[in-house]
Amino acid sequence: MWACRLTQRTDFAYEKFQWQPKNCKMDKFTGSNFLRRMQDKTLAFIGDSLGRQQFQSLMCMITGGKESPDVTSVGWKYGLVKARGALRPDGWAYWFPGTNTTILYYWSASLCDLEPLNSTNPTTDYAMHLDRPPAFLRRFLNKFDVLVLNTGHHWNRGKLKANKWVMHVGGVPNTDTKIAEIGGAKNLTIHSIVKWVDSQLPKYPGLKAFYRTISPRHFFNGDWNTGGSCDNTTPLSDGKEVLKDESLDPVAVAAVKGTRVKVLDITASSQLRDEGHISRYSIRATPGVQDCLHWCLPGIPDMWNEILFAQL
Template identity: 70%
Template sequence: MVFAPKMKGGSFHRARGKQFSFTLLTVICMTVLLWSYERRPHFATLLSPQDQFVLPSSDIFQVTSHISSDDFKQEYPVQEPLLVHAEPEDKPRPLIVNVADVESEPKESFVSSGTDEPSATQGSSFYVIMAFVFIMAVCNYAKGRWVIDNTRPLYSGFKCKQWLSEMWACRLTQRPDFGYEAYRWQPENCEMPEFERSAFLKRMQDRTIAFVGDSLGRQQFQSLMCMLTGGEASPEVQDVGREYGLTTPHGASRPNGWAFRFPATNTTVLYYWSSCLCDLVPLNGSDPKSEVAMHLDQPPSFLRQFLHRFDVLVLNTGHHWNRGKVRANRWIMYVDGKPNKNRRLAPVGNAKNFTIFSIARWVDSQLPSYPRLKVFFRTISPRHFFNGEWNTGGTCENTTPLARGSEVKQEGSSDQVIASAVRGTGVNLLDITALSQLRDEGHISRYSTKASSGIQDCLHWCLPGIPDTWNEILAAQV
């Protein structure tokens, strides 16, 4: 049975009706705005953008002195927002953010902000209208609500064994409830198109979609593979991992990534493991236990090598930035090619934020060379450990969907670090934090294909599940 839903006729006509009404309203508003401007030209100054980054009103954000390197000479936010969960054993010290310098360069105003009235020859009417249309047309996919949808899930959790790790296929575990599968995300002010796999593959013809990040990025990758195949076995899909050097390292339990190609449309979907989104270089390549240089200001070598082959790139990082994992992996922080001596970067949370800004700025610097490339930085996936941490009895045993509410009303992102890192760049924000925060019942919890070990997984998600929604939003933004 294929679970890929198709839009009903009534839903289609309602959607078309909404689009027509929206278009009509836009035309009317544009006309009124233009008429108002021509009568009172100074009215346009009301639409001048205010390019200011305002941090949350919390004392965890203060002020810091300048952090510089040869490649990234600007201020960086250096603290976690409240919903970006730092590991409790390693809480960074609060530092100051120079708010004025968060963006690499100030943006120009749409119209003159001086005392002289703009002339008709400057085309100010056009820019005012375009600014207005932009405001009207942009959809905030992160704001909306979860609604029941009896066409869900998008694929079978029993059948997608070719792509889906057994540990994340909750239908194969002892879990008895699957109500979390029956919801879809509805943005507040726009229609999010139904995901239809053949249409998406056609749109992505001759293109490559790359996920680079940690295990939550791997979940999003596996989710998309299941969505694109309807959760069915697809022997025609080709394994092309070797084209990207994706092999199983010596002594490793799994490859450093996967790449698959749909031959009918020549669409490639790949994942590369990079939990910290910075370059990791063993200090002694012949010693498997060597310490590893963790270059905070350099992108992974995989990205430098293969970026030119990507058309869509989705980045993520967050949950591996804690002192325990840094020590266990023998990572030594480097900046500007040397061991880090900056005490402000010593706290792991601060190093993470510095790296997030570094990778965002590096990718942005590459975009002029690759005009077809569209890059997304996915915000952090929330953890839901209650009454303890993963190793101290923390649980997530709620099975009632939306017990904490169904709606996200806030305008800004809950992940202020990533949101501010991509501001002023060509990198797009894939904002999934707040909408995922409402879905604590969708985690793996205590269920597995084997007897429960007593430690609950309140970080990863059941599939089918919440990461499918991340991909629907990605598809809509692409």
Template identity: 70%
Template sequence: MKGVRWSRFRGRQYSYTLAVLVITTVLLWSWEENPVITIVSDEGQFLKPPSECNYAKGRWIADNRRPLYSGTKCKQWLSDMWSCRLTLRKDFSYEAYRWQPEACDMPEFNGSQFLRRMQDKTVALVGDSLNRQQYQSLMCMITGGEDRPEVENVGRKYGLVVPRGAVRPDGWAYRFPDTNTTVLYYWSASLCDLEPVNMTDPATEIAMHLDRAPAFLSRYIDQIDVLVLNTGHHWNRGKLNANRWVMYVGGKPVKDRMLVQIGNAKSFAVHSIARWVDSQITLRPQLKAFFRTISPRHFYNGDWNTGGSCDNTMPMLHGSEVDQDESSDSVIESAVKSTRVKILDITALSQLRDEAHMSRYSLKTSDGVHDCLHWCLPGIPDVWNEILYAQL
């Protein structure tokens, strides 16, 4: 009788153990297929997973671990004109802040890890001088501001050489040999294809094709793995006239009175390039594309002698927090909404940092003219790259 009871007990125990193993296996399989990870901050706050984060919403906080590289080094990548440490500026408190998204885990930027993530890939920043600043910032962040003589200049591979009569090429491209990672910048202020109307006339007007991607992108998009676009500040009548740009759509000059208005033309071009990039993602799903929102400028419209926001050197004078859910750049937000192009939303958080511009310390500044558009480096563009890094 004891033997029978023991046998039944062992049978029930075996069945129970088997059931536990089966349930555990199913749960593990389910977790691997759909992992749910709960991250808690040091303050006990539950953090959102990266896919749910709005990195544009948050606050600036002091961080004595900043800046991420030296403003007196990084001469291999950083232009002297954007290194405020090489100017007469005395206050550098703007360097000692980092951006903390609301309820999100913001990973620390790590240059070596970035290169490992981008192994055998090409990262391209295409846009105006603000994207050039972001590019120089990224190169300094990857290298920690240290000289890297082994990094190879591969600009010629992309046609990035100094044209005859020009001061500099239309961009730069460098390859990190250990990971075969290429990081490049191409200047395209409008993100439109530009084509001389009369090839034989040096003073010819330039057709600005609002519905065509820049020729550089059309040619090299199949070699790009991560693309960061921007445009904005060249969309004004003065710039168009100075560059002799004439709007074209469908291969013909624009006659529509509504479309030739600068705001409408910009919106048309931005939506056009976003749709075109989305079509390229269809052909190459591994392509990751980002459209950076406009970088705010802080020009003062009054009397410079009385000071202005661009002359301010006090961090967070106008607040430190962004609590809005929508982007401050509605044009870019609208353009990417129905595409697989992601928004790199930096406008509102940068708007709070008027003290971090070149201001009167720019090497190119003449008396009475301040650079309230470009940023000191190290500085705000570093944060743009941190957010890019997080979204990757």
């Protein structure tokens, strides 16, 4: 889906750059190093399609993108099976028997709990519990050793309306106008979920939890539905280094402040890489629509995993 080498794209310079931290040597990522570090452990990504890309990137980095009889699908253990009529399951889980390592991804675009208001009606609205973590996270947290959370790009009126999500706080429909604004709702959710994870950490002293900062979009001269594009193919044409000390995602930083949840900050370093998006080369391209949100793989999300590996 994200393999730009399978599209009409002809330049692959974006694959040849590596993130280099200043005054600090990062361990080289190799699949065997990663699996050794994650011996007898489970890593869970929970988030939106950019979280899915990070999961897909990591699976390819570990396996070299090759099918292997050693890698076993264990999605059924986590209820990650394709429902009848669904395009895909709510996530995937894979087990590497050599080191007893499990890597999984669960789709949660908003990071909050979604509950059908009328479970007998297939066209029902969903209660979007802004202050409650997804049921999947509550149910399986005790199985995880590393948790990487993210959300961001689904927080807009169009998505809420299309998904029939109705904001709830404290178990009842939200009436606070400040929270009803998209920014306020997103802020409340990120703070609530991080706080809840932090409250659980004393029970699971081995658990390392990360909140990943937002993946930057690079739409120039419009948005995704108004002819916005990301045509540049020259790497680092807008600068080569991150010069600011503070994060470009202040909401994430504020949410983890004072908690034991760590921030996995990828925003500023990814901001420099506008040439690494799918752009017009989507395998299922819609004429005139460019994808300046998702990334070519291999590509920028590999860097996020290198940074995660270094932090582990």
